[in-house]
Amino acid sequence: xxxxxxxxxxxxxxxxxxxxxxxxxxxxxxxxxxxxxxxxxxxxxxxxxxxxxxxxxxxxxxxxxxxxxxxxxxxxxxxxxx
Amino acid sequence: xxxxxxxxxxxxxxxxxxxxxxxxxxxxxxxxxxxxxxxxxxxxxxxxxxxxxxxxxxxxxxxxxxxxxxxxxxxxxxxxxxxxxxxxxxxxxxxxxxxxxxxxxxxxxxxxxxxxxxxxxxxxxxxxxxxxxxxxxxxxxxxxxxxx
Numbered sequence: 001x002x003x004x005x006x007x008x009x010x011x012x013x014x015x016x017x018x019x020x021x022x023x024x025x026x027x028x029x030x031x032x033x034x035x036x037x038x039x040x041x042x043x044x045x046x047x048x049x050x051x052x053x054x055x056x057x058x059x060x061x062x063x064x065x066x067x068x069x070x071x072x073x074x075x076x077x078x079x080x081x082x
Numbered sequence: 083x084x085x086x087x088x089x090x091x092x093x094x095x096x097x098x099x100x101x102x103x104x105x106x107x108x109x110x111x112x113x114x115x116x117x118x119x120x121x122x123x124x125x126x127x128x129x130x131x132x133x134x135x136x137x138x139x140x141x142x143x144x145x146x147x148x149x150x151x152x153x154x155x156x157x158x159x160x161x162x163x164x165x166x167x168x169x170x171x172x173x174x175x176x177x178x179x180x181x182x183x184x185x186x187x188x189x190x191x192x193x194x195x196x197x198x199x200x201x202x203x204x205x206x207x208x209x210x211x212x213x214x215x216x217x218x219x220x221x222x223x224x225x226x227x228x229x230x
Binding site for chain 1: 116136198200203214
């Protein structure tokens with residue numbers, strides 16, 4: 001199962017801060033995950049917002065790349081400061 | 083170096099005393115304490131969210147770099163997350179150095195990092211409801227001062 005985490009105002013927008021799902025076999029990249037997850041959550045464009053940063057297994061990724069069924073994928077809106 | 087990201091309240095005076103006692107060789111200890119402002123009665127609760135593991139790792143890395151850059155002999159950062167009330171301590175930065183300038187600068191530098199880059203999301207609840215808070219333009223200007 002892949003774990004998807006939503007932080008800050010994004011969690012309000014998607015209505016939860018976490019969801020764990022099995023990735024269908026054809027969903028193998030971050031861009032495919034974003035489209036698939038937006039449809040699953042019924043939140044069009046919520047995850048393709050360019051201000052979001054994405055972490056896979058707690059490391060920032062800066063371009064489209066592979067996602068595996070065991071991964072933790074974090075969607076981070078701009079930080080608010082401490 | 084002591085970095086604590088915690089949802090438990092802390093007592094700044096106790097922490098400062100312990101830090102100065104542990105660093106008798108330091109000629110200078112600087113401190114910064116940030117606490118929850120009431121914004122003229124508009125704020126009841128401030129809530130900080132972290133990405134567990136990631137927030138700590140980022141602060142650890144920047145703290146380690148600051149130790150070298152400002153020739154600190156010791157450093158302590160305590161940062162709250164979770165819900166806090168007006169007047170409660172949010173963050174305490176303590177820096178120990180041979181001389182005061184490095185201690186002051188390191189404190190200032192680390193606070194600019196914590197205010198603009200560290201992984202926190204901040205929500206304020208008060209008489210106008212709940213709002214997500216982002217850094218002010220001045221915070222980004224302050225952070226730019228440290229760029230080469």
